[in-house]
Amino acid sequence: MVVLLLAISAHEAAHAWMSYKFGDDTARLLGRITLNPVAHTDPIGTLLIPIVGFILGNMGGAAARIPLIGWGKPTPVNPLRWHNKDLANVMVSLAGIMANLLIGLIAFTIIKILLMTDGMALVPVSLREPVSIFLQYLLMMNVSLAVFNLLPFPPLDGSKILYSILPASAHSALAVLEQYGFIILMVLMYMGFFGLIMGPVWRVVDYLLWLGVG
Numbered sequence: 111m112v113v114l115l116l117a118i119s120a121h122e123a124a125h126a127w128m129s130y131k132f133g134d135d136t137a138r139l140l141g142r143i144t145l146n147p148v149a150h151t152d153p154i155g156t157l158l159i160p161i162v163g164f165i166l167g168n169m170g171g172a173a174a175r176i177p178l179i180g181w182g183k184p185t186p187v188n189p190l191r192w193h194n195k196d197l198a199n200v201m202v203s204l205a206g207i208m209a210n211l212l213i214g215l216i217a218f219t220i221i222k223i224l225l226m227t228d229g230m231a232l233v234p235v236s237l238r239e240p241v242s243i244f245l246q247y248l249l250m251m252n253v254s255l256a257v258f259n260l261l262p263f264p265p266l267d268g269s270k271i272l273y274s275i276l277p278a279s280a281h282s283a284l285a286v287l288e289q290y291g292f293i294i295l296m297v298l299m300y301m302g303f304f305g306l307i308m309g310p311v312w313r314v315v316d317y318l319l320w321l322g323v324g
Contacts, residue, residue, distance in 0.1 A: 113247040114160055115147040117210055117255050118182040122150040124209035125185040125202055132198035134191040142185055155181035184265070196274045203270040207256045214252035218319065221245050225323045249315070257311055258304065263295055264288035 123144055126137030141149050151157065160180040192198035224230050224245075230238055259267040264287055272284060287294075298304065 111160065113244065113251045114180055115151075115156070116145070116248075117213065117251045118156055118180060119145045119147045119150045120209045120213055120252075121206035121255060121259075122182040122185045124205040125187070128202045128205035129185070129187045129192070129198070132192045132194070132202065134188045134198075136188045136191070137185050140186065150182035150185075152181060152183040156183070199274045200271050203267040207259050207267055210252040210256040210259075214249050214256065217245050217249035217252065218315070221249065222319060225319065250312075253311065253315065254308060257308060261295075261307075263298075264291035266291075266295070 122142060126142035129136070130138045130143065137143065147156075157180075163180075187202060189195055189199065192202075230242070233241055262268040262272050264284065269284060269288070269291070273281060276284070
């Protein structure tokens with residue numbers, strides 16, 4: 111939950127910061143350019159869903175296929191105040207994803223250095239397991255959120271990027287999809303669709319982590 115709160119806060123703060131850079135200070139005035147999780151906590155997406163996912167995931171069976179995932183309180187933006195609206199829409203949508211990738215890259219680099227140098231030997235024995243678990247979750251959670259948000263289903267960031275890429279004639283179809291986007295996402299997650307996507311990603315990450323080690 112600590113890692114999830116950090117990942118979500120960084121994601122939403124990045125949206126707010128990028129929107130401000132394109133001329134919209136709506137989120138900034140609401141105090142959303144911060145890593146303080148209180149500013150970004152959504153009762154359902156940040157607390158209820160992750161807690162339920164954690165409980166069901168530890169029950170085994172079909173419920174275990176529900177990944178520990180969550181989201182923050184949507185960052186308010188005013189597109190009418192953006193400079194270069196099409197570019198702003200893409201960059202603001204990508205900002206959260208890039209923030210999670212950056213944190214994931216930092217965690218990956220630290221883990222890689224520890225593996226290459228046996229750096230864990232320098233960590234007190236009592237802290238080795240907590241540090242290891244924290245770094246693993248920091249990597250997994252942030253990469254997962256980045257990939258998850260790239261999916262082209264409303265209200266995820268990937269769908270917002272599509273609005274700027276697809277022709278105007280397709281916007282009505284996206285609007286219809288947005289009405290059922292959340293339900294579609296829940297069904298796909300329960301069916302293991304997210305696991306199918308993340309499987310190859312984690313194989314690549316794992317390969318790169320152990321490449322050249324020992």
